[in-house]
Amino acid sequence: GNSVTQMEGPVTLSEEAFLTINCTYTATGYPSLFWYVQYPGEGLQLLLKATKADDKGSNKGFEATYRKETTSFHLEKGSVQVSDSAVYFCALTDSVSGNTPLVFGKGTRLSVIA
Amino acid sequence: DTAVSQTPKYLVTQMGNDKSIKCEQNLGHDTMYWYKQDSKKFLKIMFSYNNKELIINETVPNRFSPKSPDKAHLNLHINSLELGDSAVYFCASSKGGGSSTEAFFGQGTRLTVV
Numbered sequence: 001g002n003s004v005t006q007m008e009g010p011v012t013l014s015e016e017a018f019l020t021i022n023c024t025y026t027a028t029g030y031p032s033l034f035w036y037v038q039y040p041g042e043g044l045q046l047l048l049k050a051t052k053a054d055d056k057g058s059n060k061g062f063e064a065t066y067r068k069e070t071t072s073f074h075l076e077k078g079s080v081q082v083s084d085s086a087v088y089f090c091a092l093t094d095s096v097s098g099n100t101p102l103v104f105g106k107g108t109r110l111s112v113i114a
Numbered sequence: 115d116t117a118v119s120q121t122p123k124y125l126v127t128q129m130g131n132d133k134s135i136k137c138e139q140n141l142g143h144d145t146m147y148w149y150k151q152d153s154k155k156f157l158k159i160m161f162s163y164n165n166k167e168l169i170i171n172e173t174v175p176n177r178f179s180p181k182s183p184d185k186a187h188l189n190l191h192i193n194s195l196e197l198g199d200s201a202v203y204f205c206a207s208s209k210g211g212g213s214s215t216e217a218f219f220g221q222g223t224r225l226t227v228v
Binding site for chain 1: 118154155156159204206215217218219220
């Protein structure tokens with residue numbers, strides 16, 4: 001079946017530090033990959049996505065590259081801010097299996113301190 | 115205008131009660147979902163509807179009954195509430211069922227069963 005594994009948190013960084021949150025996936029078909037962010041007390045918002053191998057998604061200084069050879073979609077940001085503190089979810093949908101609802105990883109809580 | 119809105123935002127109720135959560139989207143999407151987020155932030159699909167028809171029911175107890183009166187609404191009714199039902203429930207919608215389509219989420223309903 002389809003699954004997403006992301007690094008366990010929490011991750012605590014100082015402002016302006018480099019961020020990497022690892023994400024790997026298992027899928028039966030040709031998945032699209034997503035990063036969602038959940039700020040405290042809010043719903044999930046799409047951060048970025050990539051729909052095919054070697055695509056790079058980017059938004060708000062975050063980026064992730066769809067690596068088919070390593071089945072990975074790691075999230076990176078060069079310089080984090082306090083306002084980036086949130087829970088980050090890696091997710092996939094898979095068209096071949098017809099399983100279009102998002103399958104999520106367990107989430108990684110990021111805390112950025114000034 | 116809120117794209118996906120769900121009410122109420124907070125719901126505290128006693129064991130054994132019956133309650134409903136309402137969801138409406140004004141995006142013109144034809145696919146809607148209910149997800150459950152547990153205390154560890156893990157998100158799992160419960161139901162998926164396309165054009166008012168149930169297409170996915172992920173081993174959810176039959177005390178949970180979704181109802182879609184039209185494409186813009188997907189309500190969740192829960193009978194005989196149990197302590198284990200305490201969680202945050204998210205409604206989401208997407209355009210079509212294609213794998214590259216992002217889902218838009220509501221702000222969540224925090225259900226507490228006492």
